[in-house]
Amino acid sequence: MRRAIISCLAALAALSATAAVAQDWPSKPIRIVVPFPSGGTTDTAVRPLADRLSQQLGVAVVVENKPGAAGRIGYEFAAKAAADGYTLLAGTDSLGLQPHLDPPPNYDPIRDFAPIAQLSSQPLVIAVHPSLGVTTLQQLVELGRTKREAIGYATSGIGSSQNFAGEWFASAAGLKMLHVPYRGGGQAVSDLLAGQVQLAVLGIAPMLPYHKTGRIRILAVTTAEQSPALPDVPTLKELGYDVVVDQWMALLAPARVPPVILERLNAEVNTALRDARLRAAYESAAMRPVGGSAAELGALLQGEYRRFGQLTRELRFKAE
Structure with a gap:
């Protein structure tokens, strides 16, 4: 009985500590790790979002580029970051692809990250x-x-x-x-x-x-449908090649970030994506703003993980 009481008290203390941290969040700058250099598609998607989130949250939200190894360096860095809500990750569809390559990365896209919300969808060209x-x-x-x-x-x-x-x-x-x-x-x-x-x-x-x-x-x-930004440019599928790759961007956090912080982040991202200026910035770059729930992003990531796994085996794709 005594052990059970001690365990309950310890659990309550942990919950209280988590609630206190979440209640004070955010109290300092937040960084969004972009695992690619500045000037690319991911960087283009994240910078206007960071500006908007800074206004909404009342703290600086900064972009930190950590390029290299097709994103692996940034992904691995974010996976090992403190789960306190102050380090976030701008992830892409490559999260579902890389675990199927040799050598596999030092992160697991499902286990090591907590989904927040999808940011955008756009084609490769x-x-x-x-x-x-x-x-x-x-x-x-x-x-x-x-x-x-x-x-x-x-x-x-x-x-x-x-x-x-x-x-x-x-x-x-x-x-x-x-x-x-x-x-x-x-x-x-x-x-x-x-x-x-x-x-x-x-x-x-x-x-x-x-x-x-x-x-x-x-x-x-490479998308299944033509891009509104390129109405005269056909899809690969229209041209007879059954190749469809929908490039997406999303915001994630290291695993074990308190759920209340994740919920707040999801709400803030969805609010930001409804902002007219942010939507205009995305659409001018041919990116479709998406948003949605963390569960929807989690389902997308798991679906892409399975799809890329099957395709890499069928195509015998090797990254070289």
């Missing part, structure tokens, strides 16, 4: 530099089939969803394509603009302005 001399995806396929050497394509890194989409498309089209990985989308875009690489599979946000000015040409998007 297949884009070319004008010097490649193609204006349609079919012309790219024909060129790739006639060239003796493989066409190099840029992505934000080895083992990224862009790398996966590129290899999936190459397999579906019967092409030889050589992966040219970068440490992030920003540098890949810069080299594509300079013609240092002539083909890229990247996120839409940093590519859209240059497509509009003609400095690059987007040939196709």
Whole structure:
């Protein structure tokens, strides 16, 4: 009986301590870890959100870029951070992909993170530099089939969803394509603009302005439906290639963050995503604001984990 009483008292004390911490939260700056360099799609999605959350919460919400290894460095850093609600993670669809690659990452996307809310959804794009001399995806396929050497394509890194989409498309089209990985989308875009690489599979946000000015040409998007920002650009599926990759961004926290803080964060993110200025910023970058519950994000992450697991086995995809 005495042990049971002591256990109950200890549990009550722990609950009281958790409630006290949650009640005072936030009392200092919050950081959002972006596991990619500045200038890429994830960074573009998170910065206006951080600004809006700063206004709503009354504390500074800062973006901390921790790029490298297609996001693994940032993901692993966030997984080991204190579960106090002051370190958050901007996660992407690559969370569902990376655990199926060799070597596996030092984090578990389901066990090590607590979902908060989905931020956005947007396509990846297949884009070319004008010097490649193609204006349609079919012309790219024909060129790739006639060239003796493989066409190099840029992505934000080895083992990224862009790398996966590129290899999936190459397999579906019967092409030889050589992966040219970068440490992030920003540098890949810069080299594509300079013609240092002539083909890229990247996120839409940093590519859209240059497509509009003609400095690059987007040939196709990877989503099941066309992007409203690119009404004249077809999907890969429309062009006969059963390749669908929907790039999403989401806010997560290290596991074991008190539920009351997670609930507050979910409410604040959903409020932010209803803000007209934030929605305009997302939509101008061809990102669709989403929001929703933590349970919905958790279901999305688990579904992507299963889907990528099956696809990597079927395609025998290796990140290299």
